[in-house]
Amino acid sequence: MSTTSRLARDPEKEARILMAALTEFSEHGYRKTHVEEIADQAEVSKGLVFKYYQSKENLYLTTLKSATQKFMAIADYNIWQDSEDLVAMVVNATRYKISLQLKFPREFKLLLNAFVQGSQLPKAIGDYVNTTFISNTDLQKKMLTPVLQRSKLKPGVSIDDVYEMIRWIENGYYGRIQEYLGTHPEITSIEDMNEIIEQLTKYFEIFEHGFMASN
Amino acid sequence: MSTTSRLARDPEKEARILMAALTEFSEHGYRKTHVEEIADQAEVSKGLVFKYYQSKENLYLTTLKSATQKFMAIADYNIWQDSEDLVAMVVNATRYKISLQLKFPREFKLLLNAFVQGSQLPKAIGDYVNTTFISNTDLQKKMLTPVLQRSKLKPGVSIDDVYEMIRWIENGYYGRIQEYLGTHPEITSIEDMNEIIEQLTKYFEIFEHGFMASN
Amino acid sequence: MSTTSRLARDPEKEARILMAALTEFSEHGYRKTHVEEIADQAEVSKGLVFKYYQSKENLYLTTLKSATQKFMAIADYNIWQDSEDLVAMVVNATRYKISLQLKFPREFKLLLNAFVQGSQLPKAIGDYVNTTFISNTDLQKKMLTPVLQRSKLKPGVSIDDVYEMIRWIENGYYGRIQEYLGTHPEITSIEDMNEIIEQLTKYFEIFEHGFMASN
Amino acid sequence: MSTTSRLARDPEKEARILMAALTEFSEHGYRKTHVEEIADQAEVSKGLVFKYYQSKENLYLTTLKSATQKFMAIADYNIWQDSEDLVAMVVNATRYKISLQLKFPREFKLLLNAFVQGSQLPKAIGDYVNTTFISNTDLQKKMLTPVLQRSKLKPGVSIDDVYEMIRWIENGYYGRIQEYLGTHPEITSIEDMNEIIEQLTKYFEIFEHGFMASN
DNA sequence: AATGAATGAGGGTTCATTCAT
DNA sequence: AATGAATGAACCCTCATTCAT
Numbered sequence: 001m002s003t004t005s006r007l008a009r010d011p012e013k014e015a016r017i018l019m020a021a022l023t024e025f026s027e028h029g030y031r032k033t034h035v036e037e038i039a040d041q042a043e044v045s046k047g048l049v050f051k052y053y054q055s056k057e058n059l060y061l062t063t064l065k066s067a068t069q070k071f072m073a074i075a076d077y078n079i080w081q082d083s084e085d086l087v088a089m090v091v092n093a094t095r096y097k098i099s100l101q102l103k104f105p106r107e108f109k110l111l112l113n114a115f116v117q118g119s120q121l122p123k124a125i126g127d128y129v130n131t132t133f134i135s136n137t138d139l140q141k142k143m144l145t146p147v148l149q150r151s152k153l154k155p156g157v158s159i160d161d162v163y164e165m166i167r168w169i170e171n172g173y174y175g176r177i178q179e180y181l182g183t184h185p186e187i188t189s190i191e192d193m194n195e196i197i198e199q200l201t202k203y204f205e206i207f208e209h210g211f212m213a214s215n
Numbered sequence: 216m217s218t219t220s221r222l223a224r225d226p227e228k229e230a231r232i233l234m235a236a237l238t239e240f241s242e243h244g245y246r247k248t249h250v251e252e253i254a255d256q257a258e259v260s261k262g263l264v265f266k267y268y269q270s271k272e273n274l275y276l277t278t279l280k281s282a283t284q285k286f287m288a289i290a291d292y293n294i295w296q297d298s299e300d301l302v303a304m305v306v307n308a309t310r311y312k313i314s315l316q317l318k319f320p321r322e323f324k325l326l327l328n329a330f331v332q333g334s335q336l337p338k339a340i341g342d343y344v345n346t347t348f349i350s351n352t353d354l355q356k357k358m359l360t361p362v363l364q365r366s367k368l369k370p371g372v373s374i375d376d377v378y379e380m381i382r383w384i385e386n387g388y389y390g391r392i393q394e395y396l397g398t399h400p401e402i403t404s405i406e407d408m409n410e411i412i413e414q415l416t417k418y419f420e421i422f423e424h425g426f427m428a429s430n
Numbered sequence: 431m432s433t434t435s436r437l438a439r440d441p442e443k444e445a446r447i448l449m450a451a452l453t454e455f456s457e458h459g460y461r462k463t464h465v466e467e468i469a470d471q472a473e474v475s476k477g478l479v480f481k482y483y484q485s486k487e488n489l490y491l492t493t494l495k496s497a498t499q500k501f502m503a504i505a506d507y508n509i510w511q512d513s514e515d516l517v518a519m520v521v522n523a524t525r526y527k528i529s530l531q532l533k534f535p536r537e538f539k540l541l542l543n544a545f546v547q548g549s550q551l552p553k554a555i556g557d558y559v560n561t562t563f564i565s566n567t568d569l570q571k572k573m574l575t576p577v578l579q580r581s582k583l584k585p586g587v588s589i590d591d592v593y594e595m596i597r598w599i600e601n602g603y604y605g606r607i608q609e610y611l612g613t614h615p616e617i618t619s620i621e622d623m624n625e626i627i628e629q630l631t632k633y634f635e636i637f638e639h640g641f642m643a644s645n
Numbered sequence: 646m647s648t649t650s651r652l653a654r655d656p657e658k659e660a661r662i663l664m665a666a667l668t669e670f671s672e673h674g675y676r677k678t679h680v681e682e683i684a685d686q687a688e689v690s691k692g693l694v695f696k697y698y699q700s701k702e703n704l705y706l707t708t709l710k711s712a713t714q715k716f717m718a719i720a721d722y723n724i725w726q727d728s729e730d731l732v733a734m735v736v737n738a739t740r741y742k743i744s745l746q747l748k749f750p751r752e753f754k755l756l757l758n759a760f761v762q763g764s765q766l767p768k769a770i771g772d773y774v775n776t777t778f779i780s781n782t783d784l785q786k787k788m789l790t791p792v793l794q795r796s797k798l799k800p801g802v803s804i805d806d807v808y809e810m811i812r813w814i815e816n817g818y819y820g821r822i823q824e825y826l827g828t829h830p831e832i833t834s835i836e837d838m839n840e841i842i843e844q845l846t847k848y849f850e851i852f853e854h855g856f857m858a859s860n
Numbered sequence: 861a862a863t864g865a866a867t868g869a870g871g872g873t874t875c876a877t878t879c880a881t
Numbered sequence: 882a883a884t885g886a887a888t889g890a891a892c893c894c895t896c897a898t899t900c901a902t
Contacts, residue, residue, distance in 0.1 A: 045864055050898065209424075595856070
């Protein structure tokens, strides 16, 4: 009688399976990933994969949750939370996001993929994705708000407006960074990205004061 | 001796198949769509689908091309090309884009999906998608440039910078519109969207002059 | 009301179909030949092929019978019937056979193929083949017999024995000729074959008197 | 840790599948044989057949190779190699061939069929057949040559001539044996064939000395 | 607990045959 | 009479899932 668990799963195998699933699902997506390949890569049998995770669908879900967890667990919002001004904050947030992507490229790709596949995935997965991937922006909003409250906004401009536009610019620039990463696969450390991330500052400055020559 | 067709396909059935394919592919994506389902929905036999389109892959490609055509054929860039100022232009462009999406929601979803699936699709399709879906941003750039050249920009701000940021804001706001459409599936006419689109004006005005109270 | 036939078949189309069937069946065999290809080649519709011949199977059978007929009709046994001696007779018979093959290569190939496919063909066809392809040897036997009766045979050697062995040698040599034809596809006239056919004489002479030095 | 197999196929099922494939392919040929039928007959699932043999084509190829092997492995050329004289040698060779056919009737039929189908088969198979089925006659030639060299031949008769004619007669007689076997399906042992095979002697004697009364 | 051989439903594709025009 | 578009049974093959060992 083991003291640990009723099911007596081997935690190492469990981890290997999840790792392999992460690799495969993030690489090939849900449909083109084969359970056998995962089992092989984890150096366990196909049977064990099913014993531990019941179905391909559930394994995917678990991998998804595990990837989410990994981000949640590690996320250290303080890093950018106590930035002095708005621009620094957003730049730090972006830097932080990129660093996570560089540290966990497969988790990142997996979640992105899941998000994007949306309804093509089995219903249960689609549901999970939809309920999970929202909270993120809320968080960011919460952190930006105090800084924005300290700022003096133009009349007729609400905090929400600014917050939203910040996100748009952030996302837009983020896309540019992705492009850069895509064409420079050799980059694995956030240091290599510092320069490009700093340039985001410029765009926020434009945003703060407008692009039109103030007459 | 007919002067018209060599392949003697029934145009109605052809249309029904393409229509069904559009519906199914846009709804379920490539892998989860079954040729039989398309045939059933088009009220023709599976065999006919293959006679007309040879393979599932080619049917998808054809559906894709047809959707692209539909957009191309209808695209009337003049509608927003001769807008007076930048804001009006971008608002008009957005309105136009939304109107297309409302007119051809499945085509829209199909192309979006194809773009997003990327490498999970059969190679031939991925190739087509990659070679086709680029030109779009170039066009928009070309149209915006003259207007921007007429504008007086802040020192240190380049036309390209502004152009890029316009796109970011446009896209960001576009995302908000999508959300709205998603939660209001009853909307089918661009008129119902006018109000929300007009609000884009506000954001561009903020962008032009900055959100910070100019001291 | 036509005076010709109840079914009012167009004899030209009928002939074209049969011709095309001959070409296709002899080239690709029964299974790999497609009715559509035959119809196209005959410049008629697939439907007409079925109206005239009911089924692919029956069309094959008809083609087979027609090929047989063609050989029968043309076969002029007199050509070699009145050869002077045995050797001349067999050589003439062989030459004649080769000339037929050169004149009707597709018919020849078709019948050979049908014979060889045997039980892989639909039952009705197999049955036909089996019942038809026997009579041939009987005929040859009838013609050789009188000549053999005039010959003085070794004691213990029956006419049937000799007749049979003649066939074996003929067939064996025939195989050699086939090989030659296979490697010289440019040959289309019997004249080009005369030399090689003449060499059969040598073998029959060996056969007549044995190969062992007579003590 | 097993030292034996990496692929862990059940040898009994493997054998049953190969056996069923042999039966079906030899009976119906390549095209008319259905994988499902083979699976049923082997009392395994369709899936297993594909796991073991990947494709119908490869299964056929394997069956072909296995049949070839079976003949090769068992072929004991000594049996007739050290026959005293030419006649004995050829008779023994024939007897041996017939005994193989009686022992492995399906293998025999399969190989014959494959040889005969030739170009109607998928290319890979045709290629295999063509490269494999040649060496046989060469072997026989090598064995006959020393015996023929010891014989005194008539002037103008070469060893090759004699060798070739021997083959013709052997083949011819072999055809007669086939006919006999075809009409006597109850025969399963070489003993039942001894008498008919012995008669080949007579024909070779005729061949040695000719059938014409020597003057 | 762990294995991986075995299963079989399901999907794409072919082609002889039918039938409305 | 003639067409050829339309049909659908039949076939090969894949892969998630099961289960005996």
